[in-house]
Amino acid sequence: MSTRRNYNLPGHAHELTFSCYRGYPFLDADRTRNWLAKSVDHACAKHGFRLWAYVFMPEHVHLFVWPEDRDYDIARFRGAVKEPVGRQAIRYMQEHSPGWLERITRQRRGRAERLFWQPGGGYDRNIDNTQTIRPVIDYIHLNPVRRGLAEKPGDWAWSSANWYRTGQPGPCTIHPLTDEI
Numbered sequence: 001m002s003t004r005r006n007y008n009l010p011g012h013a014h015e016l017t018f019s020c021y022r023g024y025p026f027l028d029a030d031r032t033r034n035w036l037a038k039s040v041d042h043a044c045a046k047h048g049f050r051l052w053a054y055v056f057m058p059e060h061v062h063l064f065v066w067p068e069d070r071d072y073d074i075a076r077f078r079g080a081v082k083e084p085v086g087r088q089a090i091r092y093m094q095e096h097s098p099g100w101l102e103r104i105t106r107q108r109r110g111r112a113e114r115l116f117w118q119p120g121g122g123y124d125r126n127i128d129n130t131q132t133i134r135p136v137i138d139y140i141h142l143n144p145v146r147r148g149l150a151e152k153p154g155d156w157a158w159s160s161a162n163w164y165r166t167g168q169p170g171p172c173t174i175h176p177l178t179d180e181i
Helices: 030-047 074-096 130-146 161-166
Strands: 013-019 049-056 060-067 105-108 111-114 123-127
Touching: 013 074, 013 130, 030 049, 030 060, 030 074, 049 130, 060 074, 060 130, 123 130, 130 161
Parallel strands: none
Antiparallel strands: 013 060, 013 123, 049 060, 105 111
16 A cells, blocks of 8 residues: 655645544534544644634535645645544544444554545645635535535535635634745
8 A cells, every 4th residue: 555645835725534444424513523623723722823714514625724834744734634533423422432443444564454434545736825715614514515414615514615705713723824935
């Protein structure tokens, strides 16, 4: 299996997408989405990232982030978002839904491991120009509409679309856009 290369380039924003293991709709529960929202906010604060847009879909996540520091590690940030949620969710499954454990367990290097997230880094697109920012945000916000989960982007509670429309806070803290790209 090849290793995904990350490009930690100063001033670049990152459009991140990562999925639940095997496309399972683990993010269909508000409980899990709340864990994810807290994890995103914590990772942004700890690693110095501004969250410009997000959407939590039932089986995947889109984040649009910008590093405040010139020296950063997008893989470390992504891990800081995903790992706490995976641990909490697996602990919850052990206590409340043990039937799921077999479905999320795989053998690797002679030992069993349980997966909440699809292995690998997911999708990471570096954004280095201001003309791309708005189309990325619109793409992220339209996900629930394209899937038939909402009529308008602002109708989906697990998205930053309503913040852009009304300024009202949502599950994650949004940082105003910067012209520093």
